[in-house]
Amino acid sequence: MSASLPCAIDVAALHGAVLDWYAVSSRPLPWRDPSCSAWGVLLSEVMSQQTPIARVEPIWRAWMQRWPTPADLARESPGEVVRAWGRLGYPRRALRLHEAATAIAERHDGQVPRDQAELRALPGIGEYTAAAVAAFAYGDRSVVVDTNVRRVQARVVTGRAHASPSMTRAEVALAADLLPDDDEDAAVWNVAVMELGALVCTARSPRCDECPVSARCAWVLGGRPAYDGPPRRGQKWNGTDRQVRGIIVQALRESSGPLPRAALAPGRDEVQVDRCLAGLVEDGLVEPVRDDHFALPGLEEVAG
Secondary structure, three states, X not given: OOOOOOOOOOHHHHHHHHHXXXXXXXXXXXXXXXXXXXXXHHHHHHHOOOOOHHHHHHHHHHHHHHOOOHHHHHOOOHHHHHHHOXXXXXXXXHHHHHHHHHHHHHHOOOOOOOOHHHHHOOOOOOHHHHHHHHHHHHOOOOOOOOHHHHHHHXXXXXXXXXXXXXXXXXXXXHHHHHOOXXXXXXXXXXXXXXXXXXXXXXXXXXXXXXXXXXXXXXXXXXXXXXXXXXXXXXXXXXXOHHHHHHHHHHHHHHOOOOEEHHHOOOOOOHHHHHHHHHHHHHHOOOEEEHHHEEEOOOOOOOOO
C-alpha cells in the first residue's frame, strides 16, 4: 500500500461502493454519452470551470450544434465566439477555445489529440483539462483532480472537512494511489468521485446520509470535525473589476455593432471602467474602433 493511503482504508471496497453508486446516480449529461466526440468533452471541461453545470449544458448544446468540430469553430470570428459564450463567465476561456480549435485544425488534422503532452500544448489547456480529456474522451488512465475530488479525498481518506485552499502534491499523489488498477475502471472512477462531490459530498451541506461511503468516511467516523486549516476566503463580486469587465463584455455581446465608450458601463466609476477596458483590450476580448467606439474582436465591421 502506498504511503499516502492510511492502512485502515479498504480501497477495493471504496472503489466498489463509489462505482456502483455512480452507475445508478450519475446525471445523464450529454458529454458523458459514449457517442460524444473528444471535441465535445473538451468543450464541456473548459466551459465547466468555475461554472455550474446547469448554466453550461444549454450553451454546450448550442455550441455543438453550431460548431460540431474544432475546424468549424476555428473558422468563426473571435468576437462571435465571445458573443456565443453567453453568461458562462471568464470570457477569456472562449478566446482560448477558439485558439485551441485553430491549433487542433492546423496541427492535428482537426482531431483532438489523445496524448496529454499534446493536449497541454494547446492554448488554454492545462494539466487538469488534459487529464480529463484523456480519461473522459479516450478512456485513458490519468489522474484527474478538481475541487470536488479534493474535497471527497479530504473527508473520506484524511478526515478533514475541506481540502487546503490550494492543491498540493500530496493530494495529487493520493488521487493517483486511489485509482483502480483496471484502466477502464480508473477512467470511470475519476468522474464518479467528481460526481459524488458535486451531488452528495458538497462543500456547504454534505448529505452524509445519502453517501455510499459514509460508513468508511474518516471525517464522518471522526465526528465530522470542523475545518481547522488556513482561511478559505470566498470570492468578492460586487464592485470588483471582474464585475465591471463582465458588464462591458455583456453590453458588447448584446449590441449589433460597436458601442461608444460612455455606453459600456454607465454609472460605474470612470477610472475603474477605463482600467477594465484597457485590460479587456490587452486580453483580446475587446477591440477599439472608430471615434472612441469599441466592439468584440472581429466584429467591428458590423454597423452600429
